[in-house]
Amino acid sequence: MSPLPPLKALQAFDALGRTGSVALAAADLGVTPGAISQQLRKLEEAVEARLVEHDGRGLRLTPLGTTYHAQIRQGFAAFADAAATLREASADVIVLSCLTTVLGKWIGRRMRDWTALEATARVSLVGSDAEPDLAQGGVDMRIYYGGRRHPPHHAELFVDHIVPVCAPALIEGRHLSGPDDILRFPLLHIAWDPRFGANPGWAEWGRLIGARPPAANLTYGLSGSAIDAALAGQGFVLGQIAFIGPELETGKLVVPFDLRLPLPEPYYLAWNPDSLRKTGARAFHRWLLGEGRAQGLVSAPPSRG
Template identity: 40%
Template structure:
């Protein structure tokens, strides 16, 4: 097999026409004239030795070889565009972007970031309050604070803290009904917490009772 690659301009013209289905649109996207695009494609066909388009009057249709070639070429250009986006972000970005669920962003993270930035004034951090779990390869987010099992979708993560629950009641109720042992807690009406997916619910009263050797509620 030949290691010599065809003209990149020809491949670029072919991909643009195959993607858009129009020489005129491809010419506009590439900043060329339609005649120049056609010439590039003609030279490419000579280099690869197969017909990539069928010419039907003024329209072009991909041949079977053209369809096969376009699939691979399109993947290659998608990778090039993604690489260029990464490079541009690295060159132009002057801040760290952090995403967190709105409840965490407003009530907890924003305050901590304010304290941290007072200690590191040379670093800019932008906080996004969003329930959407980002895809780092596609979105301009550097760090994500997730809750529950949502963290498992990421290849790399660190647990910041683990939830713990404890029974509570009003001081007046406790004064009227002293609690001497865990079994006393279970004698009264109990209020629990349940969160819908994707958040994992905290331990239930059953879990708490089992922890203290109580098998019946």
């Protein structure tokens, strides 16, 4: 006798035992009555025992089949319990989706502050450029850029600004008398995904200072990659303040002239209201909004009083 009968055969047998007829078992599993009968034959062949018999109206379990079904039912109940355990284990995980660079260069760096406040809340961070459908339930919250597509529940986080930054070694021993001197160094450009619209670049910053920059030496598709290139000393980048805070604090990046340009649109937080029932979700939601407000103050140009 085979120790492991086919799973489909066991499912057909269990359905017959639960429903009492081949027709109802077929409806329960979404298959044809013929498929049920075929699987029952396979099971009897596998266990080498007679489990079902005709009673004049259809198939029913034999006494041995009834005993066997009681054991099989326990097994399927255990499967159901295991699935429920998994659902319960994942039910309170708060899933936050962000653009890749937003995750790596902004909110991901702040999560230690959150865990210090809410050590019991569990958060899963997902970096994705695809906008999730929050109504489907796989993602609870989303940090996104721009206002062309607003989910029903959303709030503005902050407006970021860009500023020319570089590694200190790039300008070491070089005297920069004015902002236009930056344009004599290699320039790193960031080409955004077209769905986010045009991002301000060196041409726009050049207009701010009344100069015409040369063409950029290198172009990157991700802000994070361009910032990493600047950290490696490859040139100046128009870095978003939100993405370079730690590097500015530690002196790994410097701002020779603090002349900032705002991004055309804000960053937003969207959420599924049903997700706020999860453990710690409301507190996490408030914390994210607070971090956004704080970042907006940091990103804004310094007052010139």
